[in-house]
Amino acid sequence: MEKELLLILDFGAHNNQQVAKMAREAGVYCEVKPYNISEEELNALEPKGIVFIGEEETAEKDAGAAAERIKKSAVHGPRVMELGNQKTEEEVKKFLFDDCGFSGSWTTEAFISDMVEQIRAQVGDRKVLCALSGGVDSSVCAALVHKAVGDQLTCMFVNHGLMRKGEPEMVADIFGKQFNMKLISIDAVDRFLDKLAGVDDPERKRKIIGEEFIRVFEEESAKLGKMDYLVQGTIYPDIIESVSNKGVVKSHHNVGGLPEDIDFELVEPLKWLFKDEVRKVGEALGLPHEQVWRQPFPGPGLGVRVVGAITRQKVEYVRESDAILREEIKNAGLEKSIWQYFTVCPGCRSVGVKDGKRTYEEAISIRAILSSDAMTADVAELPYPLLNKIACRIVAEVDGVNRVMYDVTPKPPATIEWE
Numbered sequence: 001m002e003k004e005l006l007l008i009l010d011f012g013a014h015n016n017q018q019v020a021k022m023a024r025e026a027g028v029y030c031e032v033k034p035y036n037i038s039e040e041e042l043n044a045l046e047p048k049g050i051v052f053i054g055e056e057e058t059a060e061k062d063a064g065a066a067a068e069r070i071k072k073s074a075v076h077g078p079r080v081m082e083l084g085n086q087k088t089e090e091e092v093k094k095f096l097f098d099d100c101g102f103s104g105s106w107t108t109e110a111f112i113s114d115m116v117e118q119i120r121a122q123v124g125d126r127k128v129l130c131a132l133s134g135g136v137d138s139s140v141c142a143a144l145v146h147k148a149v150g151d152q153l154t155c156m157f158v159n160h161g162l163m164r165k166g167e168p169e170m171v172a173d174i175f176g177k178q179f180n181m182k183l184i185s186i187d188a189v190d191r192f193l194d195k196l197a198g199v200d201d202p203e204r205k206r207k208i209i210g211e212e213f214i215r216v217f218e219e220e221s222a223k224l225g226k227m228d229y230l231v232q233g234t235i236y237p238d239i240i241e242s243v244s245n246k247g248v249v250k251s252h253h254n255v256g257g258l259p260e261d262i263d264f265e266l267v268e269p270l271k272w273l274f275k276d277e278v279r280k281v282g283e284a285l286g287l288p289h290e291q292v293w294r295q296p297f298p299g300p301g302l303g304v305r306v307v308g309a310i311t312r313q314k315v316e317y318v319r320e321s322d323a324i325l326r327e328e329i330k331n332a333g334l335e336k337s338i339w340q341y342f343t344v345c346p347g348c349r350s351v352g353v354k355d356g357k358r359t360y361e362e363a364i365s366i367r368a369i370l371s372s373d374a375m376t377a378d379v380a381e382l383p384y385p386l387l388n389k390i391a392c393r394i395v396a397e398v399d400g401v402n403r404v405m406y407d408v409t410p411k412p413p414a415t416i417e418w419e
């Protein structure tokens with residue numbers, strides 16, 4: 001396929017990813033770069049078209065000069081479009097197809113066949129290892145690399161004891177049985193839970209889970225003999241360079257994030273894709289629809305949904321109540337309209353009565369939110385009869401829980417997860 005690139009230069013726009021997604025949906029491959037890109041890089045990229053995006057109020061001081069410089073150096077090359085927020089999709093398409101002459105041939109299938117070739121060229125006949133978490137990105141990575149190099153790929157799944165109900169079994173079923181991949185499942189539940197015993201600080205918990213994952217991965221991969229490549233599920237929003245990137249409130253280091261000095265070369269087949277594109281690739285490769293479109297799940301898993309120190313019992317309360325919530329939301333036909341829904345064990349006990357006897361047991365909080373990017377969130381207005389049914393099932397079926405609450409706080413000021 002002829003290389004056709006649309007370059008999106010970010011002059012301080014809030015919507016840089018939206019414009020990029022609009023172009024890609026029209027079959028035009030694009031990359032976002034900061035406005036102060038060097039001339040060498042600009043020339044090396046050989047864009048067929050350039051779009052400037054940014055708002056005057058937020059633009060950097062030297063933006064005007066930079067825009068002039070790029071327009072001058074682009075005189076005999078790509079067409080340039082200055083895009084304020086006011087341009088419509090029609091106008092963008094007109095620019096892409098009529099002015100620049102893009103072919104619009106960048107599709108999921110074209111991406112897959114290109115990437116399969118690239119992975120084969122990179123890997124040759126050597127061995128590849130993939131840390132499979134069961135999340136969307138690592139699942140799609142595994143399926144893509146498997147399509148390219150088959151049994152040269154070994155996947156490793158580490159069960160840290162903080163998965164949702166049925167997750168380890170689902171990974172074994174999809175990747176081990178259906179895809180027939182070489183899959184190694186490590187039961188590290190005791191190891192993680194012992195390390196986490198008594199630790200109540202949220203960031204410390206995240207750090208322990210991340211570090212322990214690396215230890216387990218190092219020990220177990222050493223047993224496999226020499227592996228040359230490691231698959232990394234990096235996606236485009238993780239690496240996008242722009243002047244509009246925002247700061248973070250929590251350390252979202254993904255579990256499965258490996259140390260920099262690791263002795264592997266990386267295969268990163270998704271690093272140019274947005275999340276929705278990753279999902280489309282996953283479906284095209286035959287991964288189950290529910291697996292590919294599942295709601296976000298934090299790397300440290302249920303570990304950040306047990307507030308304070310993690311105990312096996314509290315993890316079970318969350319795991320069981322979460323399974324009930326998911327089942328009821330699915331039965332109500334609401335799973336596609338809610339961004340994220342889960343339960344939390346806030347770690348407060350309260351008095352209740354069960355079978356005429358006093359109880360003093362844990363509470364569970366339900367969280368269900370609407371969002372488009374997880375940066376802000378509104379509370380989903382679940383129908384009261386549904387909430388009531390879920391609450392009744394949780395107190396009846398989860399031994400040790402006698403109270404259910406509904407978290408009605410938007411983000412901000414609350415975050416989506418409780419920790």
Ligand code: XMP
Pocket residue numbers: 206249250251252253254255296297298299300304340374375411414415416417418419
């Ligand atoms: P917050 O709680 O910050 O969450 O509003 C925003 C989104 O990120 C997810 N999240 C995490 N994801 N590792 C992850 O991979 C983490 O440590 C982590 N903490 C929060 C959260 O589920 C939501 O989708």
